[in-house]
Amino acid sequence: xxxxxxxxxxxxxxxxxxxxxxxxxxxxxxxxxxxxxxxxxxxxxxxxxxxxxxxxxxxxxxxxxxxxxxxxxxxxxxxxxxxxxxxxxxxxxxxxxxxxxxxxxxxxxxxxxxxxxxxxxxxxxxxxxxxxxxxxxxxxxxxxxxxxxxxxxxxxxxxxxxxxxxxxxxxxxxxxxxxxxxxxxxxxxxxxxxxxxxxxxxxxxxxxxxxxxxxxxxxxxxxxxxxxxxxxxxxxxxxxxxxxxxxxxxxxxxxxxxxxxxxxxxxxxxxxxxxxxxxxxxxxxxxxxxxxxxxxxxxxxxxxxxxxxxxxxxxxxxxxxxxxxxxxxxxxxxxxxxxxxxxxxxxxxxxxxxxxxxxxxxxxxxxxxxxxxxxxxxxxxxxxxxxxxxxxxxxxxxxxxxxxxxxxxxxxxxxxxxxxxxxxxxxxxxxxxxxxxxxxxxxxxxxxxxxxxxxxxxxxxxxxxxxxxxxxxxxxxxxxxxxxxxxxxxxxxxxxxxxxxxxx
Numbered sequence: 046x047x048x049x050x051x052x053x054x055x056x057x058x059x060x061x062x063x064x065x066x067x068x069x070x071x072x073x074x075x076x077x078x079x080x081x082x083x084x085x086x087x088x089x090x091x092x093x094x095x096x097x098x099x100x101x102x103x104x105x106x107x108x109x110x111x112x113x114x115x116x117x118x119x120x121x122x123x124x125x126x127x128x129x130x131x132x133x134x135x136x137x138x139x140x141x142x143x144x145x146x147x148x149x150x151x152x153x154x155x156x157x158x159x160x161x162x163x164x165x166x167x168x169x170x171x172x173x174x175x176x177x178x179x180x181x182x183x184x185x186x187x188x189x190x191x192x193x194x195x196x197x198x199x200x201x202x203x204x205x206x207x208x209x210x211x212x213x214x215x216x217x218x219x220x221x222x223x224x225x226x227x228x229x230x231x232x233x234x235x236x237x238x239x240x241x242x243x244x245x246x247x248x249x250x251x252x253x254x255x256x257x258x259x260x261x262x263x264x265x266x267x268x269x270x271x272x273x274x275x276x277x278x279x280x281x282x283x284x285x286x287x288x289x290x291x292x293x294x295x296x297x298x299x300x301x302x303x304x305x306x307x308x309x310x311x312x313x314x315x316x317x318x319x320x321x322x323x324x325x326x327x328x329x330x331x332x333x334x335x336x337x338x339x340x341x342x343x344x345x346x347x348x349x350x351x352x353x354x355x356x357x358x359x360x361x362x363x364x365x366x367x368x369x370x371x372x373x374x375x376x377x378x379x380x381x382x383x384x385x386x387x388x389x390x391x392x393x394x395x396x397x398x399x400x401x402x403x404x405x406x407x408x409x410x411x412x413x414x415x416x417x418x419x420x421x422x423x424x425x426x427x428x429x430x431x432x433x434x435x436x437x438x439x440x441x442x443x444x445x446x447x448x449x450x451x452x453x454x455x456x457x458x459x460x461x462x463x464x465x466x467x468x469x470x471x472x473x474x475x476x477x478x479x480x481x482x483x484x485x486x487x488x489x490x491x492x493x494x495x496x497x498x499x500x501x502x503x504x505x506x507x508x509x510x511x512x513x514x515x516x517x518x519x520x521x522x523x524x525x526x527x528x529x530x531x532x533x534x535x536x537x538x539x540x541x542x543x544x545x546x547x548x549x
Contacts, residue, residue, distance in 0.1 A: 046294065051302055058304065059282035068285055072292040072507055076494055078450035082439055084463035085429035090388050090441055091418060091465060091526040094347060102350025103343065109323075109353045110235045117321035118229040118239070121309055121514070122207040122222065122253070122329040123246040123279060129209075129540050130202050133190050143186060148541060153186060155544050160218040161199065161210040165189070168198040205249045205329075208256065211543060212334040221537075222253065223260055224332035230268035231338065232345045233325055240273040243329075244315050247278050277318070283311030285509040287499070295506045303501065310494070310511035313518040317485040319475070323349065326471040326515070330537040333547055337532065344417060344529045349472045351527055352415040355386055359409050359523075360478040366406045370399050379405050387523045388431060390439040412483045412522040416443065416515070417470035417529035421463055427516060428463045429526045441524040443467045443515050447495040465526070468534035469515060473522075485518075493517025 047055075047062065055065055085091050094102065110116065127134075132148045144150045156162060156177065166177045169192050173180060180188050192198030201209055210218040222243065229239040245253050253276060261272045284304040287295040295303045316324065325345065333341060362379045365371050371379070376398055383389050389408055393401055418429050427445045434440055449456050476482050493512040500506060512518045535547040542548065 050300075051294075054302055058284060059280070060284070065286055068509055069288065069292060069294065071494065071509060072288045072496060075496065077492055078453075079442070079444060079448050079493070080433040081449070081456050081459055082431040082433060084459040085418075085431055085441060085526055086464050087528065090431050091429060091528055092351070093528045099343070099347050102354070103346040105350035105354050106346045109349075113236050114322040115320065116233050116235045116240065116323045116325070117319050118225065118233045118241045118325045118327070119316060119319060120225050120241065120243045120327060120329055121312055122205060122243040123249070124206055124329065126204055126206045126209055127202055129206065129537065130194055131539070133194060133540065134202065137187055137190055137194070143184060151541050151544065153181065158544055158549060160213045160543070161201070163218070164210060165193055165199060168192050172197055204252070205246065206537070207243070207245070207329045208249070208252050211332065211537065212548060214334070220256065221329050221332050222256055223264065225327070225329070226261065226264050226272065226274070227268065227335070228332070228338070228341070228345075229272075230264065230270045231342045232349070234270045237270055238273055239270045240321070242275045242277065242319060244312055245276050245278060250276060250278065277315045279306060279311045280314050283307045283314055283511065285511065288507040288509075290505055290507065292507070295501070298502070303506070305508050308510035309514045310516070310518045312514050313485050313489060316514070322474070322476055323352070324473045324475060325349070326469065326473065328469045328536065331468065331535060333535050337547060340530055341533045344533050345472070348415045348417050348470070348527050348529065351525060352413065352472050352474055355525065356413055356474045358382060359413065363406060363409050363478040366402055366409075370402045373398055376401050376405065383408050387525065388439065388441050389523070409523070410477055412485060412488060412519070413474040414519060414522050415472050415525045415527055416467060417533065418465040418526045419468050419529055419531045419534045421466045422531065427467045428460065429465055429467060430459070430463075441526055442520060445513060445516055448493060448516065465528065467515065468536070470529060470533065471515060488519065488521035490517040490520035493520060
């Protein structure tokens, strides 16, 4: 099935023939759905903090930072903004000339409220010889949109989200990338240094580097920190082969194999190369202007405080387990900690003390993450669940709809009526109790990828996505869910989301 040219193409990507055959087999066999116990809730699986708890966790985090630990803010930022402008691309293709849909009317009625308005007005004056206001008065709405989306203007239809102007300030508008630099200074700086890492696509790397060169010193002075800003790209070796509907390799017109990016789960490889004690993970578009940052900063410190407190306890127990088999009473104490802190519920009644000690050591000695979850308001995406693992234990997981059997009414009821939602708000501990970094790919559940239907040049194909970064790629981590306010979750999925009060 694979020719010598295919094998050469595969090798150039750093992929083995065995991996390709495994992926083609996954197209044939599919992926199993996960077995669910329940949607996580305040009653079971989600921690709700009181004001006193909140203050204690913030103090714990600041005490931890004061000890000089290496803290990194990790921002997946490779996504293009094209989907943000789907409605405006449709307007350009429409057979009418004036705003007609509610979305289009909202866009033009409030166009001066966008942070990019001044930049758009400047390119319209340059390219059309007319201001945005004048073009609208003349009824030339499509010229305004074309100057926003296409290369002759702002090129927003092709730029990454991180490079769009999101928020207005007296001294100029800011991109999401800049807002993340500010956040890094406010809750992630240690020893006077804020370390921020962005994953970006290859073609957009120069844009990010140029923006950092232009802006980093400004924020360093404003917030009294130095910045260590780095970038990485998704590795070619994490691309996955595309398949025809009959599960044979999909080929380009020149006969070569078609590969597709493996999804955000590929970033576990990038995360694995970060030198850090603690890593914050947050999506590029979930940012707010300074006037609303206090709540976000507080709760980032809260979930980080929960993490370092739990890590301290876990490390203490691991040191005890390493010396010798603890007393039966101590083992029960450790067992209670594992079950209470991480909702890992094993059936271990038949284990001897020595076996229980080994079991508990294995369960404790793994990466740890605390995930902020918000009350469910119907946003698309994953939610927090208690799921059964392959060894029969129960643990906390973030699941996407693709991982749930839609023919199972009980499971769909859990997913539809779950009380909370995952906004990708994570803080991670990635070193063991001896200070050595975990090899993160070893903790991926490879059976949690998924297959989707796509097309290329009018031909249907199957695409394979790797286990998601905060889903199956972190399946074997110890996980804690903490309720955080809805105000900490303000994603921008469409351009008109920038008109919400949270982005003004």
